[in-house]
Amino acid sequence: MSKTRNSTEIANGSVADEHEPSTGAAAPQVDQPRIARAVREILAAVGEDPDREGLRETPARVARLYSELFAGLHQDPRKHLQKFFTEKYDEIVLVRDISFNSTCEHHLLPFMGTAHIGYVPNGRVVGLSKLARVVEVVSHRPQVQERMTEQIADLLEQELGVKGVAVVLEATHTCMTIRGIRKPGSLCVTSAMRGIFRSNLSSRSEVMTLIYGHTPR
Numbered sequence: 001m002s003k004t005r006n007s008t009e010i011a012n013g014s015v016a017d018e019h020e021p022s023t024g025a026a027a028p029q030v031d032q033p034r035i036a037r038a039v040r041e042i043l044a045a046v047g048e049d050p051d052r053e054g055l056r057e058t059p060a061r062v063a064r065l066y067s068e069l070f071a072g073l074h075q076d077p078r079k080h081l082q083k084f085f086t087e088k089y090d091e092i093v094l095v096r097d098i099s100f101n102s103t104c105e106h107h108l109l110p111f112m113g114t115a116h117i118g119y120v121p122n123g124r125v126v127g128l129s130k131l132a133r134v135v136e137v138v139s140h141r142p143q144v145q146e147r148m149t150e151q152i153a154d155l156l157e158q159e160l161g162v163k164g165v166a167v168v169l170e171a172t173h174t175c176m177t178i179r180g181i182r183k184p185g186s187l188c189v190t191s192a193m194r195g196i197f198r199s200n201l202s203s204r205s206e207v208m209t210l211i212y213g214h215t216p217r
């Protein structure tokens with residue numbers, strides 16, 4: 001587990017420090033004309049004619065697509081966790097089946113699936129939709145599933161001071177299903193446990209039972 005490294009990355013505001021100035025300047029947005037030029041170059045490099053009718057609009061279209069897919073690079077997921085309610089509730093809060101799509105940073109191909117987030121509050125409870133917002137921001141960056149899982153757990157731990165947080169991600173990676181070893185249907189499952197879900201076996205099995213609807217074997 002590389003918890004410390006991930007915590008540092010989040011503390012620095014982004015996983016992609018090299019894309020952002022270390023000064024207090026406004027975060028740069030995605031440079032669409034630059035993407036469009038690069039896509040045109042890719043089309044030429046694979047042996048296509050970027051000027052033929054069907055492809056003429058493609059570079060600009062892909063540029064818009066990429067600025068949507070990577071919008072999370074320029075957003076701080078912590079802002080969704082700033083508004084919380086003070087509640088005495090100290091049992092598990094679970095939001096299951098938050099669908100997401102992200103982009104594998106090794107191939108720039110999509111991976112998509114669902115996130116399940118459970119936590120035990122320590123006086124601070126957030127609106128349930130905020131958890132989905134956090135997933136939305138961290139998924140819209142070049143990602144690896146393992147890191148994304150840990151980032152979500154770290155954010156909840158740091159911003160809400162939870163007693164415990166459990167994050168489980170299940171995803172299909174198109175870089176595995178459409179190329180390489182071509183294994184359609186394979187599911188990658190990752191989990192990150194913090195606090196009591198890490199230290200207490202019965203708490204962990206309780207949250208896993210809530211996520212899966214049965215006791216995991």
Ligand SMILES: [Zn+2]
Binds near residue numbers: 106107109173176
């Ligand atoms: Zn990949």
